Amino acid sequence: MDKQPLLSIKNLAIDFETRRGTVRAVRDVSFHLNRGEVLALVGESGSGKSVTAYSILNLLDKNGRLAEGEIFYNGMSLHNANKKQLEEVRGREIAMIFQNPMSTLNPIRKVGQHLRDMLKTHGYANWSNLEAEIEKLLHQVEIFDVDRVKNAYPFELSGGMCQRVMIALALACRSQLLIADEPTTGLDVTTQKSIMDLVHNLAKEGDLAVILITHDLGLAAKYCDKFVVMEKGxxxxxNPRSHFFADAAHPYTQKLLLATPSKDASLSELTSHSPDYLHLPEPSKATTPLLQVKGLRKTYGKQTNFLFSSATEEFVAVEDSHFEIYSGECVGLVGGSGSGKSTTSRMLSRLEDPTSGRILFEGTDITAISSKDFIRHPLRKDIQMVFQDPTGSLNPRHSVFDLISEPLLRLGAYRSKEDLNSKVEELTRQVGLPSEFIYRLPHQLSGGQKARVGIARAIALQPKLLILDEPTSALDVSVQATVLQLLETLRRELGLSYLFISHDLYVVKMLSHRLLVMQEGKIVEQGMTKEVMSNPQHPYTQGLMAAIPVIEKKSPALAEL
Amino acid sequence: MNNTFETQESFAQRLWFTANQNILSLVSLALFGLYILIGLTSPYWIPFDPLETNTSIALQGPNSQHWFGTDHLGRDVFSRVMIATRLDLGIAVSAVAISFIIGTALGSIAAYYGGWYERLIGRLADIVLAFPLFVLAMGIVAVLGNSLINVIYATAIINIPFYIRIARAEVSLQRDRQYVQAALLSGNSHLRTLFFHILPNCLPNLVVQISINMGWAILNAAGLSFIGLGVRPPAAEWGILVAEGADYIISGQWWLVLFPGFFLMLAVFTFNLVGDTLRDLVDPQKRK
Structure with a gap:
């Protein structure tokens, strides 16, 4: 192997022209990468990790430019390369895969066509060996039912499959360097594991160099040889991998490391300062359940023929669920995408009617009330919800004040302006939002602040049951840590009960007392969190636990591999 | 962090900010304001009575007394063009208001409730669109009777399908956003959620349609008057003025057509331009 690194970046600085003048997004970034190595660019949103990677391909937005420094690829300066050379490198040598593979593939072209085009334009195949080459590529990315995948449109495949196809496309043009921008965010943990295993193998066996852009330290620790941790550009x-966890020197890395949920970390250990809730007592648990779910089932009918037959195809989203939530308790609900956890949450919050089964809330059968009538029902304010997407769940035209006061006005007895103002102020204080933010619009807030507004709105009416539908999955880890601690504080302070839904076992287990594991619409395992975590019974739970990359915070994570 | 974030931006501030974005916004807003001003105040300052005839000064070219010249009955063209602004804008605004309210309501109900509502309303729009629109408008006025109010109805009816389509597309985009579920959880009924939460978020694109539609509506009203339907002489209306002037263009009295025609064209141009400015104004994301 040649001594020269495949890619080296020296003192890179990138400027963006904005309305408020020139902003230096990235400064003084240097690293190099050899063939067969996997490098992780780790950082939170706004850290400049994506901008750095995009500058390699000259994919910066129109207002961005490389201000200083140089990028060498295979000894050639990309900065000084002429357009033709650059196109050559960009199209052939460096490939990129993105967060959302479904939207990166052209939706009206079959997978086979994508691959055929790629092979033909680069002249790696002719008519005689085209199909054989495609089969070889798909095998390389561990797709074995070649005929089905080849003739499928992107929307007919799962996210994980699409990501494999993207990797196959990169391999099709014999790329030397693969830039993966959060390739597994939005995929299930089990799919994440298989994709990352694949990428790792290709790097090791195929001599591919990989830059993995990620916010997930666990993922970086497990699959990468080198780390570049970035903060604010x-x-x-x-660090080389072996030293990473033992002597993470910089306080930012330590903070990130601390905030990353892991197998044995408790909630209070996520931040360096001790959180507020520790001095609050655990709310007393009632003996009668607050919520009882009995034989809950939801199916969606799909009418196959409009005119002549009424045959319907049934899709079962949730199958025969039974569980209870006691007041003051946090119950975790874990499962992959399509496991029915969101459908369950929508039925419990009475946004949707179940097909059959009963939900008893404090002994009242709330399934007897249709979701339409439940809007006006006095129990409406007792069951509230915090949504997954902090941006999408806030009406973009409403200010923070409007958003928080909405449930108070609609369902509460707040009629005088002073009452309303003081209540909103109290709520913003409770969730740790500065009061001068009250007239801001959602797009003027950060992700964590938006999450806090969503929580303030949900607790405004002091609900008895709060459904948390992946409330932190869109947040950076350090923000996630503080939001999780806030939720724990509020639970103890107000005596709330939570149903905490997440795909991440390690996040759920920090808050919840009991755990429900869902797979394909069924609850496959339930029990005390500690017991389930230490001794998972169902193979699906075991699979989930094995799939999440763990960092051992104290010792170097060399163990497996 | 900037201090202006902490207070709610006033409408005037937003208007100023948006107008400052580019020269076209500024020009279109200025012209828009000018038309409104003329429409509201013209009866108080026009130099001559627009209906008063005086054959001794018939067909004079533009001069210091009659800026836009006089017509075949000796009426002052300037006064007539100015006074017509009120009528034309009045027709356009009321027609567009009717079609906006009905079209948007139908379109958003179709998108939000789906099912039979959607099929019924969708087909209704398709039926209206199946006719050549100007011919349909002519037919409506001919059947209902030749009056100003019927011109407004006809113009409104032919524009409804466009609002149905835009509202349906916009609402079906917004319907599945999580803030809609959040609104329902906060105790908003479906109807309230639709009209107070979803619809305001569809406004930016609807506003563009409104302003382009204003231009069409003016043209449509002028067109109907031109062929002798709707507004009747001697009332001053841009379409009528152009129609009356058309007879004289061969004999060289160009001012009879040019001035009302130019005012008509400029009005349509202004409304088309002002749409983008208004969209920026109602879109909270575009604010600083």
Whole structure:
């Protein structure tokens, strides 16, 4: 192997022209990458990790430019390369895969066509061996039912499959360097594991160099040889893998490391300062359940023929669920995408009617009330919800004040302006939102602040049951840590009960007392969190636990591999 | 962090900010304001009575006394063009208001409730669109009777399908956003959620349609008057003025057509331009 690194970046700085003048997004970034190596660019949103990677391909937005430094690819300066050379490198040598593979593939072209085009334009196949080449590529990315996948449109495949196809496309043009921008965010943990295993194998066996852009330290620790930790456009730490966890020197890396949920970390250990809730007592548990779910089932009918037959195809989203939630308790609900956890949450919050089964809330059968009538029902304010997407769940035209006061006005007895003002102020204080933010619109807030507004709105009416539908999955880990601690504080302070839904076992287990594991619409395992975590019974639970990349915070994570 | 974030931006501030974005916004807003001003105040300052005839000064070219010249009955063209602004804008605004309210309501109900509502309303729009629109408008006025109010109805009816389509597309995009579920959880009924939460978020694109539609509506009203339907002489209306002037263009009295025609064209141009400015104004994301 040649001594020269495949890619080296020296003192890179990138400027963006904005309305408020020139902003330096990235400064003084240097690293190099050899063939067969996997490098992780780790950082939270706004850290400049994506901008750095995009500049390699010259994919910066129109207002961005490389201000200083140089990028060498295979000894050639990409900065000084002429357009033709650059196109050559970009199209053939460096490939990129993105967060959302479904939208990166052209939706009206079959997978086979994508691959055929790629092979033909680069001249790696002719008519005689085209199909054989495609089969070889698909095998390389571990797709074995070649005929089905080849003739499928992207929307007919799962997210994980699409990501494999994207990787196959990169391999089709014999790329030397693969830039993966959060390739597994939005995929299930089990799919994430298989994709990352694949990428790792290709790097090791195929001599491919990989840059993995990620916010997930666990993922980086498990699959990468090198780390570049970035914060606010600066490289704060650059370490070979073996030293990473033992001597993470920079306080930012330590903070990130601390905030990453892991197998044995408790909630209070996520931040360096001790959180507020520790001095609050655990709310007393009642003996009668607050919520009882009995034989809950939801199916969606799909009419196959409009005119002549009434045959319907049934899709079962939730099958025969039974569980209870006691007041003051946090119950975790874990499962992959399509496991029915969101459908369950929509039925419990009475946004949707179940097909059959009963939900008893404090002994009242709330399934007897249709979801339409439940809007006006006095129990409406007792069951509230915090949504997954902090941006999408806030009406973009409403200010923070409007958003928080909405449920108070509609369902509460707040009629005088003073009452309303003081209540909104109290709520913003409770969730730790500065009061001067009250007239801001959602797009003027950060992700964590938006999440806090969503929580303030949900607790405004002091609900008895709060359904948390992946409330932190869109947040950076350090923000996630503080939001999780806030939720715990509020639970103890107000005596709330939570149903905490997440795909991440390690997040759920920090808050919840009991755990429900869902797979394909069925609850396959339930029990005390500690017991389930230490001794998972169902193979699906075991699979979930094995799939999440763990960082051992104290010792170097060399163990497996 | 900027201090202006902490207070709610006033409408005037937003208007100023948006107008400052580019020269076209500024020009279109200025012209828009000018038309409104002329429409509201013209009866108080026009130099001559627009209906007063005086054959001794018939067909004079533009001069210091009659800026836009006089017509075949000696009426002052300037006064007539100015006074017509009120009538034309009045027709356009009321027609567009009717079609906006009905079309948007139908379209958003179709998208939000789906099922039979959607099929019924969708087909209704398709039926109206199946006719050549100007011919349909002519037919409506001919059947209902030749009056100003019927011109407004006819113009409104032919524009409804466009609002149905836009509202349906916009609402079906917004319907599945999580803030809609959040609104329902906060105790908003479906109807309230639709009209107070979803619809305001569809406004930016509807506003563009409104302003382009204003231009069409003016043209449509002028067109109907031109062929002798709707507004009747001697009332001053841009379409009528152009129609009356058309007879004289061969004999060289160009001012009879040019001035009302130019005012008509400029009005349509203004409304088309002002749409983008208004969209920026109602879109909270575009604010600083």
């Amino acid at each position: 600066l490289v704060v730490e650059q």
